Amino acid sequence: MHFSEQDIENLDKVYRINLINSCSGYKSANLIGSVSEERINNLAIFSSITHLGSNPPLLGFFLRPTEIIPRHTYLNIKENSYYTINSVQLEFVDKAHHTSAKYDRKISEFDITKIKSEIINNFPAPYVKSSSVKIGMKFVEEIKINYNKSRLIVGKIVELNVDDNLITNDGFINLSDAKIATISGCDGYSFPKSNSRKGYQKPQKS
Amino acid sequence: MHFSEQDIENLDKVYRINLINSCSGYKSANLIGSVSEERINNLAIFSSITHLGSNPPLLGFFLRPTEIIPRHTYLNIKENSYYTINSVQLEFVDKAHHTSAKYDRKISEFDITKIKSEIINNFPAPYVKSSSVKIGMKFVEEIKINYNKSRLIVGKIVELNVDDNLITNDGFINLSDAKIATISGCDGYSFPKSNSRKGYQKPQKS
Numbered sequence: 001m002h003f004s005e006q007d008i009e010n011l012d013k014v015y016r017i018n019l020i021n022s023c024s025g026y027k028s029a030n031l032i033g034s035v036s037e038e039r040i041n042n043l044a045i046f047s048s049i050t051h052l053g054s055n056p057p058l059l060g061f062f063l064r065p066t067e068i069i070p071r072h073t074y075l076n077i078k079e080n081s082y083y084t085i086n087s088v089q090l091e092f093v094d095k096a097h098h099t100s101a102k103y104d105r106k107i108s109e110f111d112i113t114k115i116k117s118e119i120i121n122n123f124p125a126p127y128v129k130s131s132s133v134k135i136g137m138k139f140v141e142e143i144k145i146n147y148n149k150s151r152l153i154v155g156k157i158v159e160l161n162v163d164d165n166l167i168t169n170d171g172f173i174n175l176s177d178a179k180i181a182t183i184s185g186c187d188g189y190s191f192p193k194s195n196s197r198k199g200y201q202k203p204q205k206s
Numbered sequence: 207m208h209f210s211e212q213d214i215e216n217l218d219k220v221y222r223i224n225l226i227n228s229c230s231g232y233k234s235a236n237l238i239g240s241v242s243e244e245r246i247n248n249l250a251i252f253s254s255i256t257h258l259g260s261n262p263p264l265l266g267f268f269l270r271p272t273e274i275i276p277r278h279t280y281l282n283i284k285e286n287s288y289y290t291i292n293s294v295q296l297e298f299v300d301k302a303h304h305t306s307a308k309y310d311r312k313i314s315e316f317d318i319t320k321i322k323s324e325i326i327n328n329f330p331a332p333y334v335k336s337s338s339v340k341i342g343m344k345f346v347e348e349i350k351i352n353y354n355k356s357r358l359i360v361g362k363i364v365e366l367n368v369d370d371n372l373i374t375n376d377g378f379i380n381l382s383d384a385k386i387a388t389i390s391g392c393d394g395y396s397f398p399k400s401n402s403r404k405g406y407q408k409p410q411k412s
Contacts, residue, residue, distance in 0.1 A: 001373060002327075003366040008263055011377070018377035020260040023339055023366060025234035025293060025381060026388035026398065027257070050256050051233070052268055053354045054226040057214055060351075062258055062266075087231060094404065101407035112410065121208075133229055140353050145266075145360055147346050148259045152358060154351055160209040160229060167207060171217070171224035172391045175231060182232035182388050185378045187404045192232065192388060192396030198300065199393055201307035204318065 022185035029088040029181040029189065031096055032061070033117065033126040034076035036105070041117055041126045042072045043109040045099045047183040049085060057157035059085065059137065065149040072105050077153065081139045082124040086131035090179040090191050097187065120161060127161070132178040134161040172197070228391035235294040235387040235395065237302055238267070239323065239332040240282035242311070247323055247332045248278045249315040251305045253389040255291060263363040265291065265343065271355040278311050283359065287345045288330040292337035296385040296397050303393065326367060333367070338384040340367040378403070 008016060027047040034042045052058040063074055077083050088096045095113040103109060110117045110126065118129040120136075127134045136159035143152040166174050176195045183189060214222060233253040240248045258264040269280055283289050294302040301319040309315060316323045316332065323332035326340070333340045342365035349358040372380050382401045389395060 001368050001370045003368075005364045008363065008366065009261075013261075015377035016263070017260045019366070019368075019373070019379065020263045020363065021257055022377075022379040022381065023341055023363070023368070024255050024257055024265050024291065025236060025339075025386055026232050027234065028231035030231060048256050049230050050254050050268065051227055051230055052351060052356055053270060054223045055215075055219075056354060057222070057226045058351075058354055059230050060268075062256065064259060085230065097404040098407050101409045103409050133231075135229055141351065143349055143351065143358070145258060145264075145347065145349065145358075147360060147362075148262060148264055150258055152349070152351075154353060156353075157214065157226065157229070158211045160214065160225070162207050162209075162225075162229070164207045167225070171221035171228075172394065173225065173228040175228065175390050175394075176396060180231055182398060184381050184401060185403075187406065188378065188381075188401045189404060190382060190398035190401045192398045195390060195394045195396045197391075197393050198303040198395060201304050203307045203309050 018185050022188070026182040026184055029183045031086045031088060031099065031128050031131070032073050033084040033086060033128060034073050035080055035125055036076050037079045040106060041108045041110050042076055043099050043115060043128070044073050045088065045096050052154065058154055059157060060152050060154045063151045063153060074153070077139050080124060083137050083155070084125045084127045085135040085137055086128035087133040087178065088181045089130065089132060090181070092130055093181055093189050097189070123159065132163040132166060132180065133173060136160070224391050228394070232388040232390055235389045237292045237294060237305065237334050237337070238279050239290040239292060239334060240279050241286055241331055242282050243285045246312060247314045247316050248282055249305050249321060249334070250279050251294065251302050258360065264360055265341070265363065266358050266360045269357045269359060280359070283345050286330060289343050289361065290331045290333045291341040291343055292334035293339040293384065294387045295336065295338065296387065298336055299387055299395050303395070329365065338369040338372060338386065339379060342366070
């Protein structure tokens with residue numbers, strides 16, 4: 001099936017959203033925890049969290065200009081600077097996906113979904129208690145993408161909490177052991193069962 | 207296991223790279239095909255390709271300032287504007303991962319790995335023949351991340367080729383049917399077997 005630039009532009013809106021959201025492959029599944037000045041906790045699912053570098057340790061995510069859900073996360077990050085990134089796992093995937101519903105800012109998705117929050121070491125944003133990987137983030141930079149007015153939010157990892165048994169000797173976190181989700185498209189969830197490591201590659205000698 | 211900001215900074219380099227690269231979850235696995243002014247085809251694996259919007263249809267990826275491999279891709283994109291993004295599948299995952307080895311710019315990873323290239327409709331960059339999802343991209347914007355000097359490369363989808371049987375009625379591409387890979391950390395590959403769709407979420411009525 002071949003789609004030209006014009007074909008894509010002419011597609012039915014929902015069809016285009018599903019097609020373009022799934023064509024680039026699997027995405028990360030994470031819940032961002034944040035808190036407003038009025039101390040209302042927010043929880044929202046994101047599929048765009050991306051590794052930007054290990055030293056300094058940076059993660060980024062994208063916000064659409066017109067989306068309503070992530071705006072609460074954005075406002076909270078601008079107000080408080082700190083937020084958390086938490087893995088999504090099989091046991092609570094339905095609750096996690098439901099955080100994408102458009103609730104009023106006064107309503108906490110922790111309350112609605114009954115996903116339990118957790119404060120660790122007085123970190124100034126709420127973690128998800130059941131997540132095996134919990135990342136404490138500090139906002140460092142916001143970058144506007146001119147072409148579609150979306151924003152890249154860059155944060156630094158300032159603490160990291162990982163279930164002990166998931167980390168191998170060389171620091172690699174075994175996501176499949178924790179039944180961590182991956183997202184495809186807008187609403188497809190998979191739980192990879194196994195994992196094979198290919199190692200560092202050197203050029204073949206000719 | 208708890209890592210403070212200081213703990214992370216003090217980690218052994220390889221341990222830190224593995225830990226920070228795997229903490230944010232599963233990543234997309236794609237091969238970027240590009241071509242230099244001297245008509246040498248390049249092929250390189252990327253795990254940072256991210257959806258930035260459906261209308262206009264945009265994908266972004268990140269380049270580290272010090273990395274040597276992606277620099278060829280970057281130079282080619284700056285020279286030629288067009289590039290391709292191709293899915294990585296079980297049948298050729300080892301070859302795909304080997305494109306991460308640091309070959310000289312005069313050497314084409316298509317030749318080294320025996321991954322077959324394909325030209326479709328005179329598109330000015332090489333596709334991967336065996337990929338089930340092949341995306342034709344045009345460079346639109348380059349954005350520097352000040353905090354770590356990495357770059358976000360933004361491109362527009364100008365054509366899309368997907369195996370017919372993978373697209374469901376509403377435009378969703380079934381990645382698991384094609385045995386498309388997802389990456390964890392620097393070198394972990396998984397092939398999700400099934401997929402469940404959760405649907406669009408509306409707020410619960412109280």
